[in-house]
Amino acid sequence: MSITNLEKYLPENTLPFLKTWFGEHYIHIKITKARNSKLGDYRKMPDKSHQITINSTLQPQLFFFVLTHELAHLLAFENFGNRISPHGSEWKNTFRTMLLESISIYSEDLKPIILKFSKAPKANFMSSPDLVKYFHIENYEDETSYIEDLETEDRFIYRKQTYIIEGKRKKNYICLNIDNGKRYIFKPLARVEKLS
Template sequence: MSISLLEKYLPDQCLPHLKKWFGGYPIHIKITRGRNSKLGDYRKMPDKSHQITINSTLQPQLFFFVLTHELAHLLAFENFGHRISPHGAEWKHTFRTMLLESISVYAEDLKPIIFKFLKSPKANFMSSPDLVRYFHIEDYEDETSYIEDLDVKDRFIYRKQIYIIEEKRKKNYLCTQLDTDKKYIFKPLARVEKIS
């Protein structure tokens, strides 16, 4: 996929950054349906080309942010060698540099959140509560809540199953699925529907 074909997924003013980062690397970008497990993925292919997959359902600024994350893998491996840790110091340095270079692409109210994120870039988007909150404001109907906004013993629906919150454990929540009596750990920013 050429950079220009990506335009409909991207915010304005980001193509110059992408052209610089893409350089002469053979990159195949696949736009996928929304995946719950991940927003994007990077892989070096056997023929030495690079493959990046990104969910088509992402808002333009988040799409660009995820694309930057995945391109940082490519550039970190190319610049520091393939023995580095995928989300180690070299990747963090590369991702941080790329975000700073492209900060003008992001909305004014998002820039402070990205600057905060830059202090220690996380491998998993869901580990950055401020970014998760920012990008999920409009994604859910009013009846959904973050699990961290509920109380112990509250009941909620998650993926058509009913759960009850048993206890808070450090950052996460221990919950029981009522039909099976099985215990599950939920992250604080899991989106659930509270049962009144």
């Protein structure tokens, strides 16, 4: 999908930002039906292109915000390499810079919320009560996360068992099962329910 085909989903005056961020990258943008598990998604494809999916039901400002979040993954990986954490400091700094660059896109009542969020960008949209309230996303429930999006010592539930992340071995995660005291290895894209 070309950038201009995205216009109907976006607020006005976003194309100059997107053209700069897209640069020479080959990006497949897929507009999906509403998903209860996520608003958007980024993947690097085997052929070195990039795929971003975004829910079609999002309001224009939220659509742009989610697209910015996903593009920040692409730019962080391209600038800092594939070994960085998906929502680590490199991604946070990239996302922060992009939000501040494009702050003019957002309405006056949303700008303070975006500025506050940009000070410490969160991986999960639902972690920002101000944004959730602004966009009235009460029905959105993100019950699962990829284990690679969690931090060391985070607790999570997998198949009704509680675990804590102890560390990383190469690409996989070593996790202690709180219920039986045994250690297990989890792949980065294992879907788990994070405990707060």
